[in-house]
Amino acid sequence: MAGTTKRPSRFWRVVFRIQYRWLRLIDPLVRRMWRRGGMGNVQELRVAGRSSGRPRSVLLGVLRTNGRRYLGHPNGDVAWTRNLEAAGSAELVAAGGLPERVRVQRLPEGDERTQAILATNQQLFPGNLVYRMARSHIFAVGVFFRIEPRDSEDGAPIGAGATPTAGSSTGEGAAQASG
Numbered sequence: 001m002a003g004t005t006k007r008p009s010r011f012w013r014v015v016f017r018i019q020y021r022w023l024r025l026i027d028p029l030v031r032r033m034w035r036r037g038g039m040g041n042v043q044e045l046r047v048a049g050r051s052s053g054r055p056r057s058v059l060l061g062v063l064r065t066n067g068r069r070y071l072g073h074p075n076g077d078v079a080w081t082r083n084l085e086a087a088g089s090a091e092l093v094a095a096g097g098l099p100e101r102v103r104v105q106r107l108p109e110g111d112e113r114t115q116a117i118l119a120t121n122q123q124l125f126p127g128n129l130v131y132r133m134a135r136s137h138i139f140a141v142g143v144f145f146r147i148e149p150r151d152s153e154d155g156a157p158i159g160a161g162a163t164p165t166a167g168s169s170t171g172e173g174a175a176q177a178s179g
Helices: 010-025 029-036 079-088 111-122 127-133 135-141
Strands: 042-048 055-061 063-065 068-075 089-093 102-108 141-147
Touching: 010 135, 029 055, 029 063, 029 141, 042 079, 063 111, 068 079, 079 089, 079 102, 079 141, 089 141, 111 127, 111 135, 111 141, 127 135
Parallel strands: none
Antiparallel strands: 042 055, 042 089, 063 068, 068 141, 089 102, 102 141
């Protein structure tokens, strides 16, 4: 597919680290705004921590393409992606909505992952422009997951019934690139 050059970049690795540290600092403000009226495609991901089992929460942009939903992080594995892969399931919550139990599958290189990465143009401004400029880096190192509904008889609630607090986070910041 055209435009899918894969080239990791030290520049973009640093830019994304700085961007997500900044987002982590303003996370409480972003969460308040999100709770009051939503923010485009941003939803809250609640996933059990892989070591502690405690619920972790992060705001992410849910990407939609070809009738499917995706989450991702442009800079490779971070705490929430490792937790999500270890758990295999989570809850997604739209602003003002009820939790939706979902299962996830990490995407290997291929057409579906390419489509998920190209869908990062759905992110809120200025994220959509940043992801467009960093696309080669994202193709090289980005981590993306397919999201599917999870059957209710599939097991216990995320975090064994505990509810994440409004300010809890995996430390990766609010409204991340697809992550």
